[in-house]
Amino acid sequence: MGKNVLIITSYFPPEIGAASNRIFQLADGLQKHHFNITVLTPLPNYPTGQIFDGFKGKFKHVSEEKNITINRLWIFASNSKNKLLRLIAMLSYSFSLIWFFMWNNIPKTVIVQSPPLLVAFTCVFFLKSKKRNLILNVSDLWPIAGLELGAFKNNFSYRVLEKIERYNYKNSSLILGQSEEILTHVCSMFPKKKTFLYRNFPAFNPPEIKKTTSNGKLRIVYAGLLGIAQGIYKLCKELDYSRIEFHIYGSGAEQKIIEGFISQNPDLPIFFYGRVTRDELHKLLMEYGITVIPLLNRIYGSVPSKIFEYAHLGLPMLYFGGGEGERVVEENNLGWIARPGDYKDLNRVISRIEVGEISEERKKGIQQTAIRTFNFGSQLDELKKLL
Template sequence: MHILFLTDNFPPEVNAPASRTFEHCREWVRQGHKVTVVTTAPNFPKGEVFDGYRNRLWQRETVEGIRVLRVWTYITANAGFLKRTLDYLSFMVTGFLAALFVRRIDVVIGTSPQFFTNCAAWLLSAIRRRPFVFELRDLWPESIKTVGAMEDNWVIRLLEGFELFLYRRADVVIAVTHSFRRNLIERGIDPNKIHVVTNGVDLSRFHPMARDGELARSVGLEGAFVAGYIGTHGMAHSLETLLDAAAALQARKDDPVASRIRLVLLGDGARKAGLEARAAEMDLRNVVFLDTVPKDEVPRYWSLLDISIIHLRRDPNFTQVIPSKLFECMAMGIPVLHGVEGESAEIVEREAVGQTFEPENADALVEGLLSLARDSERYDRYRAACLEAAPKYDRRRLANDMLEVIEAVAR
């Protein structure tokens, strides 16, 4: 079977969409299928093309057996609704044109969060008379309203109309959460064609590691109890909550446990510069900012953490998402403090891999940090539960689940 996959994120980018697509496609190639990925020059999240690449009209490469076609797009940083929309629209056009020249395909997959990629996938499937699979990773444009990038107006309603059109035209919708599936059913989409394949983790890359002492020394974390956030610093993540928690810990000068805690924020995004400026204004000496690192280096930086902080703004839309970093924490054996309500919090509680706290509540975050720093027995229980739960979310098994759906619709 020849699978054509359209996505605007792919390695060497290190965000969740890029990792999921690559790890699934790699497994499908291992099983003897041919996979062609149409994508952009890697540039997320800074909007700067990675070293070794150019934003050219057309370029080819092979990545672990996956044929990758990269096309020109309007590239901009991950900030600003209008510019980002132009970015999406340009890939819709150039990705579609490039995909037209891919021969002998059996199925077309388009992935969100934004649906312009799926517009190209649907049109291509219609022209080539092949099944169309919509991989649903985010409810866009609902998420635009959630992060405050745009208020509800006629443009949003028009986009929502296109969104529903694509769900209806898809032969199959593969959602990453059960909440997304319920959302679509409530909006009139046929439940029989909606399948759920959650995010997971590549257990060959993410596994327990001793703290990298040399790295810890180089970033000033030697001897500290380290809690960290690793991922995009965007509008949705409300990382100001972590800075407020750091300030509260720093104010407890007579508490030796609080004085030992350090917060690490690794990644990039639209809010990174603002967060760094705010931390400087607050004179936070217990916060370390680190830039995005190459994909192969990510586990090494995870090894610095005693606790992983997962956080999103408090909003009903985010009760439907499951941050993929939760599964990486499990595989690394790193307990979590989880500031996201809804389906992902249910996983944390069911698997007993950490503690939940109210989103955007810095005091609750401080309480969680201090309790885990002081209670080694509870910490060890969470760590053991992480390692026990991780195999349930093995990316190879989940890739097989998705492949079964694709093979069925291709037949």
């Protein structure tokens, strides 16, 4: 009999995105190592803010997928910019969690995804016990990240969120942090807190590197969320297109304004393809020269999981976000660095990249570095010892 583990998250497939992929890989990896995994998650609604077809009108949905028991709970779904509606959405899921806790046996090992802070607080408050191994998986530092993104102001509400953050850390048995900056932040509050660096390494078989064709232009691709933090609309406006093409995959808040910019500037070599599945995207990305990983503002504690995923594809990257992610790209020779927020420097770096530099050998070198250094299996083996 394997050990029972409950994973509580706000994002899970069929939802898309880094958070969903990360938690699924954790659940799937532990299940394959003979843990009995149960997942608690809302009815799927991200990023549309609408309950997905097949789940509408349901209070809950229970399924068995890849030997993982998935309990999908009711949520008042919303992706509104209205803070009150977003708060109601988080609280609705919190109430569903409380109801579940009341009527079900909770195992001794529980992994809670944070953020959202309020959801994590609900779990920590109701499940903390000396007999329980309560593990907080921190992927972003809220509320600090919200302040840096302009989502919060440094007022009374922000200070309440800071207290919630401290409470969550204090009452967790173990903190998993996806960056060294996150762990440093946690230890600055609680120096004796047990922590573990748990990067967002991918868990797929690296594909064979194939030679790509070129029309003489540098084909740059961006794939992912088209949100405010990524700043793809501004990137479209600021890039020098004299020797490049820019290809975009994804969806999000900026999609319409990006599509509008492309239609108003038909002479610019910008191509938008919308959202595709992860497996399909991996095949498509192999055809490009380099990928750009931008952040409109440097976010403390954030290391985009794209770095590790694209490295496994052997895709050279142009990193434009600063912080710890920049150091990971630089130290592992994964591509090029441009100063965050400096579009002149970005275009200068691009102008110095020769199409011939992006050889099959270079891509294979990046992929071998990823296989050796960003190894999901090795990381999971270390994590298992703590469960």
